[in-house]
Amino acid sequence: MRSSRRRHPLLVPVLLCACAVLVAPPTAAEGDSGGTGLSGAPGYSARVVALYEEAAVATQQYELGRSEAEAQRAQAQRLEKLLVREREQIAVLHEDLGRIARARYREGGGLPYTVQLLLADSPEELMRGHRVVRQANLAVDKAVSRSRRAEARLAADEKQAVAEWRKLQRRNADLAETKRAIEKKLEDALWMLQGQADASAAAGACPGATRLGQPPTGTQRAWVAPVEGYVLSAGFGSGGARWANRHTGQDFAVPVGTPVRAVGAGQVVRVSCGGAFGLQIVIRHPDGYYTQYAHLASLAVDPGEQVATGQWIGQAGTTGNSTGPHLHFEVRITPELGSGIDPVPWLLKHGVDL
Structure with a gap:
């Protein structure tokens, strides 16, 4: 007729199923008691129902907010992965710039044009060298441009990621407060219900049937x-x-x-x-x-x-x-x-x- 378990704290995830009353x-x-019924103080049952209904509304808000927070978390995680890829791409671009610079140095790309003209064996060699230098300059310009664009995207994405995480932290703080309010409302309602039941049992008279939402x-x-x-x-x-x-x-x-x-x-x-x-x-x-x-x-x-x-x-x-x-x-x-x-x-x- 009794449980060997002591009275324990409310388990809110289990109690939420009782909110629709x-x-x-x-x-x-x-x-069996033959009593005439014990209805308790006027408005007592209505107060219990009101607490349940308030807890149900708060629960819906909590679930909605939790879903939004999960979506924000997923977005922030996607941004973090994007930042990692962009950092890797920028590192590759920096390697390319270094490789191009070294190649230009080896090929005389760093010499003034007059010196290149004096050292050339023929006009054809000079033109070939000029084309090589021009192509190298274009490659460097493109690489620098790509690197700057990637760095700009990285800076923007980092700023967005920080903003999303801050928004998530604020949302989590709001959810924690909502959850505490739900727990308090449920605890009040359920132990008020238990108190009425204890009074009924002590008097040996049953309260009226409280119809539960199915x-x-x-x-x-x-x-x-x-x-x-x-x-x-x-x-x-x-x-x-x-x-x-x-x-x-x-x-x-x-x-x-x-x-x-x-x-x-x-x-x-x-x-x-x-x-x-x-x-x-x-x-x-x-x-x-x-x-x-x-x-x-x-x-x-x-x-x-x-x-x-x-x-x-x-x-x-x-x-x-x-x-x-x-x-x-x-x-x-x-x-x-x-x-x-x-x-x-x-x-x-x-x-x-x-």
Whole structure:
């Protein structure tokens, strides 16, 4: 009935999937407690929803900004590669200039024209030498021009690269601030939700069903795991000082607010909020088995309601006999405690490998 894991910090990437939340007006959910329902302070649920919606908007902005930052990073990396190639090209041009200068020196290109005329054996030799010198001068001029253009491009590209990196640094600073705001909003919303759940469990009276926005696409599978992004903690039959006998289910360590899914289609036969299990739901499936979802922070279904495979039926929490946020999941042959079987092989038999 509890996880051996201590309460741990919120894991934001997992919690972001809980941002899309729609809440119906509170209604009394019937259950084992027989209470008349506990709705909390006026506007409490609305405040939780508002925080979720603000976090959802901030998350969208964060994702957009992160995509833009990644694009800027890629552009800066392309510019860096271009700078490397241009530096290599300029080095080659400098080598060419040095080679041409040395050749001109060896061929007398550095002598005054009058001296070349006196040293020539014939007019033809002089003309040939003149053509060689003219061609060498043209080659030098072209090489110098190419080198200057390459250096100008290099300077411009370096300036652009610096500007892009500075823009990226500013964007990253903005994203970090946005992320901190998201974490704070989620933490406030989720622990407010847990606080309401604790009050309900203590009073033994269930709050109204908080309708969760469902995943965008329905599952095509007949059976699924009860949560996503989990770590398996206490298993079926394990011992522990907080249990009267042996552990009667499988625990999934997840943050508060993680959507809890119906593992298969069925009917909600029990919603209760007091005792060791805290806020809990029991579903009867067509094959005669029952599944239990305990220690919840919110309820999203009412007794008698038909649910589909993968439908979000509540949010994980740490109500009741629990030492940290997790989902306690059981498979039973009756709706009552004490008729449980090991959930892991049962789920595996239904095609769900945890």
